[in-house]
Amino acid sequence: MKDTPKPEPTVPPAGAEAIIEISGLHKWYGEFHVLNGIDLTVQTGERIVICGPSGSGKSTLIRCINRLEEHQRGRIIVNGTELTSDIKNVEKVRAEVGMVFQHFNLFPHLTVLDNLTLGPIWVRKTPKKEAEEEAMVYLEKVHIAEQAKKFPGQLSGGQQQRVAIARSLCMKPKVMLFDEPTSALDPEMVKEVLDVMINLAEEGMTMLVVTHEMGFAKSVAHRVMFMDYGLIVEQNTPQAFFDHPQHERTKLFLSQILQ
Amino acid sequence: MSEVNSSQEPEVLKPPAIQLGVLGWLRGNLFNTWYNSLLTLLFFAIFWKLVPPLVKWAFIDSRWYSSAEACRDIDGACWSIIPANIRFILFGFFPHDQQWRPLIAMLLLVAMVFYSKDRRHWTRLLLWIWPAALAVMGLLMHGGLFGLSVVETSQWSGLPLTLMLALFGMFAAYPLGVLLALGRRSRMPAIKSLCVVYIELIRGVPLISLLFMSSVMFPLFLPEGVTINKVLRAQVAIIMFTAAYIAEVVRGGLQAMPRGQYEAAESLGLNYKQTMRLIILPQALKIVIPPSVGILISAFKDTSLVVIIALYDVLKTTKVTLSNPKWAGYSTEAYLFLAVLYFVCCYAMSSYSRKLEKALHTGR
Numbered sequence: 001m002k003d004t005p006k007p008e009p010t011v012p013p014a015g016a017e018a019i020i021e022i023s024g025l026h027k028w029y030g031e032f033h034v035l036n037g038i039d040l041t042v043q044t045g046e047r048i049v050i051c052g053p054s055g056s057g058k059s060t061l062i063r064c065i066n067r068l069e070e071h072q073r074g075r076i077i078v079n080g081t082e083l084t085s086d087i088k089n090v091e092k093v094r095a096e097v098g099m100v101f102q103h104f105n106l107f108p109h110l111t112v113l114d115n116l117t118l119g120p121i122w123v124r125k126t127p128k129k130e131a132e133e134e135a136m137v138y139l140e141k142v143h144i145a146e147q148a149k150k151f152p153g154q155l156s157g158g159q160q161q162r163v164a165i166a167r168s169l170c171m172k173p174k175v176m177l178f179d180e181p182t183s184a185l186d187p188e189m190v191k192e193v194l195d196v197m198i199n200l201a202e203e204g205m206t207m208l209v210v211t212h213e214m215g216f217a218k219s220v221a222h223r224v225m226f227m228d229y230g231l232i233v234e235q236n237t238p239q240a241f242f243d244h245p246q247h248e249r250t251k252l253f254l255s256q257i258l259q
Numbered sequence: 260m261s262e263v264n265s266s267q268e269p270e271v272l273k274p275p276a277i278q279l280g281v282l283g284w285l286r287g288n289l290f291n292t293w294y295n296s297l298l299t300l301l302f303f304a305i306f307w308k309l310v311p312p313l314v315k316w317a318f319i320d321s322r323w324y325s326s327a328e329a330c331r332d333i334d335g336a337c338w339s340i341i342p343a344n345i346r347f348i349l350f351g352f353f354p355h356d357q358q359w360r361p362l363i364a365m366l367l368l369v370a371m372v373f374y375s376k377d378r379r380h381w382t383r384l385l386l387w388i389w390p391a392a393l394a395v396m397g398l399l400m401h402g403g404l405f406g407l408s409v410v411e412t413s414q415w416s417g418l419p420l421t422l423m424l425a426l427f428g429m430f431a432a433y434p435l436g437v438l439l440a441l442g443r444r445s446r447m448p449a450i451k452s453l454c455v456v457y458i459e460l461i462r463g464v465p466l467i468s469l470l471f472m473s474s475v476m477f478p479l480f481l482p483e484g485v486t487i488n489k490v491l492r493a494q495v496a497i498i499m500f501t502a503a504y505i506a507e508v509v510r511g512g513l514q515a516m517p518r519g520q521y522e523a524a525e526s527l528g529l530n531y532k533q534t535m536r537l538i539i540l541p542q543a544l545k546i547v548i549p550p551s552v553g554i555l556i557s558a559f560k561d562t563s564l565v566v567i568i569a570l571y572d573v574l575k576t577t578k579v580t581l582s583n584p585k586w587a588g589y590s591t592e593a594y595l596f597l598a599v600l601y602f603v604c605c606y607a608m609s610s611y612s613r614k615l616e617k618a619l620h621t622g623r
Binding site for chain 2: 068087092095098101105119167171
């Protein structure tokens with residue numbers, strides 16, 4: 001993605017509040033130690049790209065942030081609410097955190113419009129008409145308003161992923177999590193999704209993106225993180241990260257994916 | 260070496276025509292190989308041997324409206340057994356002069372079913388019409404108000420009894436089965452094991468034994484003087500039995516749902532109930548329409564087992580008719596009539612389920 005418009009990757013606004021605070025985070029799948037002591041603070045408005053080999057724990061990390069995965073040790077505080085086994089806290093956090101999945105996970109039995117209004121109507125208790133008007137605004141924003149009455153199964157992969165992004169945005173989240181949003185797409189559809197994400201970045205959305213789209217990382221991220229073996233091996237500004245990787249494993253990884 | 264196709268658009272060709280009229284079709288499908296030809300001829304021979312005599316028996320040599328005596332000296336079918344005994348077959352021991360009441364109740368039921376078939380009528384209003392219609396049907400059957408004489412449930416018999424057992428059996432069993440399926444997948448061990456035990460226990464015994472238990476054993480545990488209506492007990496046994504089967508089918512549907520659907524719903528902030536109601540169940544229940552309808556159809560037919568606890572459903576009233584020496588020889592005709600009756604109901608269910616599946620299909 002060389003020719004994507006560049007929002008200037010600057011340091012996030014100084015003195016911004018931390019919206020996500022993770023400290024000493026550990027997680028095991030059975031015997032497998034997938035997250036091995038993660039400390040991470042995300043400022044409001046900050047955009048972070050996380051990369052790393054498969055099995056490094058990057059997806060698990062962002063899935064912990066809205067508790068699709070439970071952590072066994074350490075603390076996660078999102079928007080002032082700590083994630084515990086208290087389901088009320090979890091639902092509170094989930095309403096504030098949007099998530100976009102690799103496989104879109106749209107609801108196939110509902111129209112595009114109903115996919116978008118479901119959250120606002122049932123979680124935010126927005127009146128139906130208002131929710132639909134807002135949903136149309138977001139569909140407009142991801143350039144897909146004309147498909148509102150269709151079912152997800154009738155759309156292309158890129159269109160579905162844009163609908164999924166709009167669905168998350170309808171909840172007016174404070175943070176957006178992207179879990180390999182372009183990995184399941186045909187190559188010619190990657191750009192339309194990245195463009196939507198870049199627009200979102202320009203509006204100042206706080207974003208955590210797990211992706212291997214290094215062009216996107218270079219142009220959008222404030223911080224790029226490399227994870228391996230459940231650890232954050234290295235993190236830096238995109239410039240420094242790509243030009244002068246410090247760690248051997250980072251160098252190896254970058255050489256493999258950038259050829 | 261590179262090659263560029265100079266024409267702008269590829270020429271659009273029609274698929275090759277293979278239809279060559281009736282003869283071509285016959286040749287292509289029935290006589291295309293020597294063994295297919297042989298099978299075709301064999302089939303026609305059997306058809307020729309069986310069908311004309313059957314038509315002759317059922318329609319040509321048959322009597323439709325005659326006395327039993329007039330049937331003695333014909334070779335064909337004596338359909339007269341049906342019209343001559345129709346009131347007893349359909350309404351059994353319901354008081355003769357009151358039989359207009361179950362008739363109206365059944366017509367009302369059929370009307371309700373037809374009205375509810377159309378998905379455009381699935382509104383909140385319908386949820387109010389059904390209980391009202393059921394109340395009217397109950398009033399017609401039982402009486403006791405508006406000058407209608409009371410008819411005890413022990414006198415309810417024939418088709419109304421069959422339809423009632425089947426309808427309530429299906430409509431109460433379905434939600435119960437869904438709850439059991441959800442319970443079996445629950446993370447709470449107590450609920451989970453309760454549901455597992457229930458489902459496995461009920462599925463492990465035949466319906467007949469459940470019916471026996473409900474009518475013979477169950478009253479033994481009740482204090483003296485307390486009785487629970489026999490029809491109600493049979494009804495409960497049928498509901499419990501059907502629900503266990505529905506539960507397993509629905510569980511299959513729930514397991515077929517991809518994890519991503521749960522995750523997407525949860526990440527929007529929907530709670531468990533909303534996730535199930537809005538996302539998971541609508542999809543899972545759609546997947547299991549074919550096997551569920553299979554269970555509902557067999558539940559419908561299984562209602563005839565209530566004869567063993569001396570309830571007179573439509574099968575039993577037919578048998579009683581046949582035990583009348585006057586009509587004793589015409590069981591073929593009577594059972595064929597019953598078979599058609601059951602078939603119409605079951606086929607209606609199965610064809611409706613296919614339509615519903617199509618209507619709910621949303622691509623993918």
